Amino acid sequence: MSGTLFLVQVLNGLQLGVLLFLIAAGLTLVFGVMDFINLAHGVQYMLGAYLAVAFYGVVGNFLAALVLALVAALAFGLLLEFLVFRHLYGRDHLDQVIATFGIILFLNHAVRLIWGAAPLTLPVPDFFAGTVVLMGGLLYPVWRLVIIASGLAVALGLYVLVTYTRLGMLVRAGATNAPMVSALGVDIGRLFMFVFGFGTMLAGFAGIMIAPIISVEPGMGTNILILALVVIVIGGIGSIRGAFVAALLIGLVDTLGRSFSIDILRMVMGPSPARMAGPAIASMLIYVLMAIVLYIRPAGLFPARGR
Amino acid sequence: MTAATLAAASRSRLLRPTRDVALPLLIFLMFALLPLFAWLTAQQYLLDLGARMMVFAVAAVALDLLVGYGGLISFGHAGFIGLGAYAVGILSAQGIDDALVSLPVAIAVSMLFAWLTGIVCLRTKGVYFIMITLAFGQMVYFIATSLAPYGGDNGLTIAARNTVAGWKLLKSDRAFYYVALICLLATYLLCRALVVSRFGRVLRGSRENATRMATIGFTVRRFQLVAYVISGGFGGLSGFLLANSTEFVSPAYMSWQQSGELIVMVILGGVGTLDGAILGTVAYLVAEEWLSGLTENWQVIFGPLLVLAVLFARGGLIGLVSRFWRFGHG
Numbered sequence: 002m003s004g005t006l007f008l009v010q011v012l013n014g015l016q017l018g019v020l021l022f023l024i025a026a027g028l029t030l031v032f033g034v035m036d037f038i039n040l041a042h043g044v045q046y047m048l049g050a051y052l053a054v055a056f057y058g059v060v061g062n063f064l065a066a067l068v069l070a071l072v073a074a075l076a077f078g079l080l081l082e083f084l085v086f087r088h089l090y091g092r093d094h095l096d097q098v099i100a101t102f103g104i105i106l107f108l109n110h111a112v113r114l115i116w117g118a119a120p121l122t123l124p125v126p127d128f129f130a131g132t133v134v135l136m137g138g139l140l141y142p143v144w145r146l147v148i149i150a151s152g153l154a155v156a157l158g159l160y161v162l163v164t165y166t167r168l169g170m171l172v173r174a175g176a177t178n179a180p181m182v183s184a185l186g187v188d189i190g191r192l193f194m195f196v197f198g199f200g201t202m203l204a205g206f207a208g209i210m211i212a213p214i215i216s217v218e219p220g221m222g223t224n225i226l227i228l229a230l231v232v233i234v235i236g237g238i239g240s241i242r243g244a245f246v247a248a249l250l251i252g253l254v255d256t257l258g259r260s261f262s263i264d265i266l267r268m269v270m271g272p273s274p275a276r277m278a279g280p281a282i283a284s285m286l287i288y289v290l291m292a293i294v295l296y297i298r299p300a301g302l303f304p305a306r307g308r
Numbered sequence: 309m310t311a312a313t314l315a316a317a318s319r320s321r322l323l324r325p326t327r328d329v330a331l332p333l334l335i336f337l338m339f340a341l342l343p344l345f346a347w348l349t350a351q352q353y354l355l356d357l358g359a360r361m362m363v364f365a366v367a368a369v370a371l372d373l374l375v376g377y378g379g380l381i382s383f384g385h386a387g388f389i390g391l392g393a394y395a396v397g398i399l400s401a402q403g404i405d406d407a408l409v410s411l412p413v414a415i416a417v418s419m420l421f422a423w424l425t426g427i428v429c430l431r432t433k434g435v436y437f438i439m440i441t442l443a444f445g446q447m448v449y450f451i452a453t454s455l456a457p458y459g460g461d462n463g464l465t466i467a468a469r470n471t472v473a474g475w476k477l478l479k480s481d482r483a484f485y486y487v488a489l490i491c492l493l494a495t496y497l498l499c500r501a502l503v504v505s506r507f508g509r510v511l512r513g514s515r516e517n518a519t520r521m522a523t524i525g526f527t528v529r530r531f532q533l534v535a536y537v538i539s540g541g542f543g544g545l546s547g548f549l550l551a552n553s554t555e556f557v558s559p560a561y562m563s564w565q566q567s568g569e570l571i572v573m574v575i576l577g578g579v580g581t582l583d584g585a586i587l588g589t590v591a592y593l594v595a596e597e598w599l600s601g602l603t604e605n606w607q608v609i610f611g612p613l614l615v616l617a618v619l620f621a622r623g624g625l626i627g628l629v630s631r632f633w634r635f636g637h638g
Contacts, residue, residue, distance in 0.1 A: 100614065227564060
């Protein structure tokens with residue numbers, strides 16, 4: 002494995018990492034602040050991608066489609082909150098699991114009904130199309146760099162928002178002890194709605210940004226949801242910082258594992274068993290990582306205090 | 309609370325005639341009569357559907373033992389089904405196709421796996437427990453996909469159903485149906501006996517308040533581990549039945565979606581009731597069968613039904629049944 006190939010895979014890992022962070026940030030906040038397991042968070046990512054494709058078909062401009070899809074994703078998220086989720090706060094986790102599972106089933110197949118089962122594509126915006134030359138003459142798509150940059154920008158924005166604003170203070174307080182915040186006179190219902198809408202929008206944003214480089218299809222949100230759950234559990238539920246660290250960790254471990262597992266295994270075993278075991282071990286790597294982290298720190302790397 | 313009132317309370321929980329005797333009797337009676345009904349109406353597929361229900365009900369009842377009585381939500385239970393199924397498949401590929409060997413192996417492998425992973429999983433609580441059981445489930449899943457000699461991703465076809473001491477008992481679908489029924493009945497009765505025993509009370513106690521149970525002097529984690537191992541063993545039994553019913557094993561049996569479906573079955577029926585798990589499995593599979601006949605994207609109808617069930621039918625189907633019962637009796 003050459004240095005350039007390694008660099009490319011590190012960049013790919015970072016890209017997956019920031020994508021996971023965008024999804025996990027909302028998930029961990031909803032979970033941490035409202036004690037609500039939202040399995041439907043993954044389909045909101047899927048919905049973001051579909052809405053972007055749909056709006057792009059109408060307006061033909063990526064930026065406009067991005068804005069419209071964000072607004073629509075937010076509106077839909079708030080609608081779901083109003084219709085369903087609002088009635089499930091404070092209910093048993095199992096009830097939340099089954100209700101959000103029902104929403105997953107519904108939305109996965111509703112998009113199939115509306116847009117068909119065939120994968121859709123979204124073109125990369127012209128301005129960011131093409132590739133840049135990395136050192137060693139290797140080409141790398143610009144759009145992936147844009148995803149990394151926008152993800153890091155969102156992370157920074159979230160950090161400032163959560164650490165330095167009054168709203169962020171309420172969110173942090175809510176993650177630590179929601180009933181106390183409510184007792185101090187904060188309208189916790191409105192706080193919940195804000196956090197929820199914001200999380201939904203971040204997941205939608207992730208879906209929109211990734212849409213140009215993957216195929217948009219029903220069910221695309223389900224596997225990423227499991228990855229995002231792994232991220233927030235490793236990071237510690239309710240912790241944005243934990244989600245960020247864990248997302249990058251998972252992104253890198255998963256991508257590098259898939260790229261180099263066969264090469265590494267070949268150092269210790271013959272080529273054919275290495276080819277057989279390599280992909281399985283690579284897919285397993287993040288779960289092994291999660292099991293080890295939870296064994297050593299049963300509440301994740303950065304547990305929110307007071308839980 | 310004195311010892312006498314405790315004893316009375318537990319006795320009153322032991323047997324409530326209508327709820328704890330009539331309902332399970334009714335369920336099992338219907339299962340027993342289903343083949344007759346299928347034969348009379350010449351609807352052979354009902355036999356397959358019924359067998360499928362019982363196969364998954366075995367796993368669902370076992371999961372309810374954990375979820376409903378231990379408060380331990382396992383999101384990797386399909387892994388145990390897969391282990392049991394692969395035990396049958398791999399043994400059969402090696403030329404060993406007698407249930408006297410493959411059934412104990414299927415159960416033992418699942419229990420061993422449950423014991424080893426349970427030690428790690430039970431260090432965590434709540435949502436972290438859900439996720440770590442998912443992690444182990446995914447690990448078995450990916451191991452199965454890498455088993456190239458045994459089909460890898462594509463799964464493995466089993467040449468014939470297991471024999472029982474050389475006798476081709478399971479060959480006929482009807483015989484298999486009744487074997488599955490006996491397995492489900494055995495699972496149900498064993499789990500019922502467990503939850504009303506001292507062991508079950510300790511388990512329920514640690515669900516309600518682990519600290520208090522520890523203070524009274526119980527090693528909570530050891531009880532939970534035993535429950536986890538037992539539940540895993542029944543998962544293996546379910547896998548043994550599944551492999552024999554479909555004559556095929558595949559990594560898809562242990563996907564996390566399958567684990568999720570098992571949880572849905574348990575909650576849909578009513579958590580912590582055991583017979584609810586059976587009802588939930590039946591309802592889930594009937595809905596799947598019926599709605600998929602109506603439209604290809606049947607989940608568009610089923611999804612909202614689940615949401616409505618959560619919002620308006622607290623306590624699952626069992627809750628509905630008992631409310632209806634109470635309503636009928638003033």
